[in-house]
Amino acid sequence: MQHIRKIETEQSKRDARWNVARTLTDCDVYQAIEAQRMGALGFVFLQRPEHAVRGPSWMRGATASVVEHYRYAREIMGITDEDQLYA
Secondary structure: OHHHHOOOOHHHHHHHHHHOOOOHHHHHHHHHHHHHHHHHHHHHHHOOHHHHHOOHHHHHHHHHHHHHHHHHHHHHHOOOHHHOOOO
């Protein structure tokens, strides 16, 4: 039904990427994309107004989680800080 109506959800796109993975390299690409996506979602999550009242230790922990998602994605892709202009 979904294919008839040409409706793609984020979940169906992820499923499609995972289903075409055949090698370890494909799995690495999938994991890197997911880590970047989760990092981006985490960054948006931190910007929500209800988090302005949270303490500094909570913010440090939440920020560290987002940073680790991006670090993991860079590690999978073999990108170092020297490779990135903003680093």
